[in-house]
Amino acid sequence: MKALRRIWLVGVGVVVSVMPSVAAQARPYTLFYMDGSQAAKTSFAAHAAKIDVLVPTWYTVDADGLVGGGPDEPVMQVARRNGVEVMPIVALFDMKAFHRLATNSAAQAEMNAAMVRESKAHGYSGFQFDFEHIAWTDRDLLSEMVARSADAMHKAGLKLTIATVPNAPGYVTSKDGRDGFEAWMFREWRGAYDLAALSKSADLICLMTYDQHTRWTMPGPVAGWRWTQENLEYALKVVPKEKLLLGIPLYGAHWYARAPTVTDTSETPNEGGDEISTAAVMALAAALAEAPQWTEQAWRAVLAGGGRVMLVAETEQGIAGFCVAQVVMDTAELESIAVERTEQRRGVGGRLLAAAMEACAAAGARRMLLEVRVSNEAARRLYARAGFVESGRRRGYYREPVEDAVGMECALGAG
Numbered sequence: 001m002k003a004l005r006r007i008w009l010v011g012v013g014v015v016v017s018v019m020p021s022v023a024a025q026a027r028p029y030t031l032f033y034m035d036g037s038q039a040a041k042t043s044f045a046a047h048a049a050k051i052d053v054l055v056p057t058w059y060t061v062d063a064d065g066l067v068g069g070g071p072d073e074p075v076m077q078v079a080r081r082n083g084v085e086v087m088p089i090v091a092l093f094d095m096k097a098f099h100r101l102a103t104n105s106a107a108q109a110e111m112n113a114a115m116v117r118e119s120k121a122h123g124y125s126g127f128q129f130d131f132e133h134i135a136w137t138d139r140d141l142l143s144e145m146v147a148r149s150a151d152a153m154h155k156a157g158l159k160l161t162i163a164t165v166p167n168a169p170g171y172v173t174s175k176d177g178r179d180g181f182e183a184w185m186f187r188e189w190r191g192a193y194d195l196a197a198l199s200k201s202a203d204l205i206c207l208m209t210y211d212q213h214t215r216w217t218m219p220g221p222v223a224g225w226r227w228t229q230e231n232l233e234y235a236l237k238v239v240p241k242e243k244l245l246l247g248i249p250l251y252g253a254h255w256y257a258r259a260p261t262v263t264d265t266s267e268t269p270n271e272g273g274d275e276i277s278t279a280a281v282m283a284l285a286a287a288l289a290e291a292p293q294w295t296e297q298a299w300r301a302v303l304a305g306g307g308r309v310m311l312v313a314e315t316e317q318g319i320a321g322f323c324v325a326q327v328v329m330d331t332a333e334l335e336s337i338a339v340e341r342t343e344q345r346r347g348v349g350g351r352l353l354a355a356a357m358e359a360c361a362a363a364g365a366r367r368m369l370l371e372v373r374v375s376n377e378a379a380r381r382l383y384a385r386a387g388f389v390e391s392g393r394r395r396g397y398y399r400e401p402v403e404d405a406v407g408m409e410c411a412l413g414a415g
Contacts, residue, residue: 063100067105102141112152126159136191168234196238210249237343332360334370
């Protein structure tokens with residue numbers, strides 16, 4: 001088990017408008033992406049009153065313009081009851097198939113006719129293009145196709161929007177002099193989106209500011225603040241702000257390492273990353289008496305709130321442990337660290353603690369505080385090995401059973 005990383009709340013993607021016309025409203029203009037999972041449908045039903053536009057992943061198109069898919073009627077009923085506009089995605093994630101579609105006017109006409117037909121039949125406001133894995137050399141073809149499709153939709157009184165992969169600064173860059181990955185990303189994913197041209201035709205540009213780090217990269221945030229800001233500022237240079245929506249991920253990732261790929265001449269790292277859910281963390285916490293027995297609302301506040309670091313350890317069998325710390329100015333407090341019973345005494349707790357200390361130091365903390373039951377000698381030894389020293393006691397602090405808490409402290413960032 002390897003590679004522990006910070007975690008964010010898991011959910012369904014949402015994009016938020018930066019339109020000045022809605023800036024004074026009580027809440028932002030929201031467009032909510034929904035996949036086909038039951039969890040996504042349940043989440044939509046619970047929060048429909050806060051959503052302006054629902055964009056479900058209901059349709060695909062192939063190289064010949066054949067559109068397939070259809071509505072989920074229970075979801076449509078929820079949308080109608082709550083006055084939510086429905087604008088499904090039509091998706092294509094295939095470089096060769098997209099090129100064939102983009103160079104075939106008859107296929108595009110077939111696709112456009114299908115989008116109009118489905119919109120009229122089911123009461124959609126229009127469609128959103130989600131075309132990804134496009135060669136950068138097809139940049140102009142994409143812009144031209146969007147213009148033709150937007151014209152067809154607008155003539156029918158419908159909307160056409162498009163989701164775009166963030167591509168600031170608009171060309172290949174490298175921060176460390178190694179541009180292989182960045183060149184590949186631009187060539188096959190980022191380079192096809194001419195935001196200035198697309199915004200002239202599409203009703204909205206939905207900037208997919210998420211998946212900054214994926215299984216193809218080193219571990220890191222789904223959408224780091226600086227990366228998100230750079231892509232937003234770049235887009236605003238060419239896209240009218242009333243047409244731009246900013247993507248906000250409501251999911252996170254945890255990271256792990258598989259066995260390396262070994263050949264006769266080399267060994268290659270084999271890292272991976274998957275989504276992590278609030279429910280999975282809560283289930284582990286509920287099974288461990290030493291973990292805080294917080295409510296779901298409290299856990300969600302922890303996971304979504306600022307100033308906190310959360311790390312999850314995973315094995316092939318699932319989540320092995322987690323750690324939560326809070327950073328306030330130059331002080332970090334270790335709020336909880338828990339390890340699955342079958343994984344205890346295997347070094348998981350020590351690695352979680354070390355990762356938490358490193359993350360808190362990176363966030364500006366210069367010391368870490370914690371409290372532990374006086375009877376929990378295994379944990380106290382773990383903390384002592386990490387450099388913590390006893391700083392005081394709180395009488396009768398713990399309940400069930402009543403017990404003293406030992407306060408411990410450690411300097412961070414030394415050396």
